[in-house]
Amino acid sequence: QVELVESGGGVVQPGTSLRLSCAASGFSFSTHGMHWVRQAPGKGLEWVAVTSYDGSNKYYVDSVKGRFTISRDNSKNTLYLQMNSLRVEDTAVYYCAKERTVVVAAEFDYWGQGTLVTVSS
């Protein structure tokens, strides 16, 4: 069965960096686009970033452009989110989510359990 397991969250100070990982199994990782979605405490879902199946195309929400980088290693079935220059407002649970089909349509059929990132001084 499909499983997505995030790791790498923690408590960091503003201006610092953190790298999240998402280990995928149970499906053909190398043929599917993958996304990061976040949810601030008590708030709604926010789409953050997407990578195409081969990593050649990447897009971001405006608020993280230039600070976050999404990447993937298909040999390791792992998705990453490098987060630099972190801000207090980046505090959230970060979910990785699998695209439902090989077409990237922002439809997410499987989600990880989430990893909490807290940015605080």
Place this chain on the structure above:
Amino acid sequence: QSALTQPPSASGSPGQSVAISCTGTSSDVGGYNYVSWYQQHPGKAPKLMIYEVSKRPSGVPDRFSGSKSGNTASLTVSGLQAEDEADYYCASHAGSMKGVFGTGTKVTV
């Protein structure tokens, strides 16, 4: 990249129906037939309930249905059950592989 607009709350008694709207623009909801709906219980990851506007994944009860007209999509839950009490989010393709979520609706049964 503005969030899609949903009502903050909706409610109904067991057995009744509730409808949730999701309003976007021609650049997202109105421009693509890639509208999806997610159910989220407290402390849990979201669960896909509807995709491609009106299709249900395997295992989702047929009490859940979706539709779209212009820039507004809707989720209807018929025959409300206690376990349907949750937060519901719409999402849409927003061009160039991007996604956008709705503001979320808390459904109370």
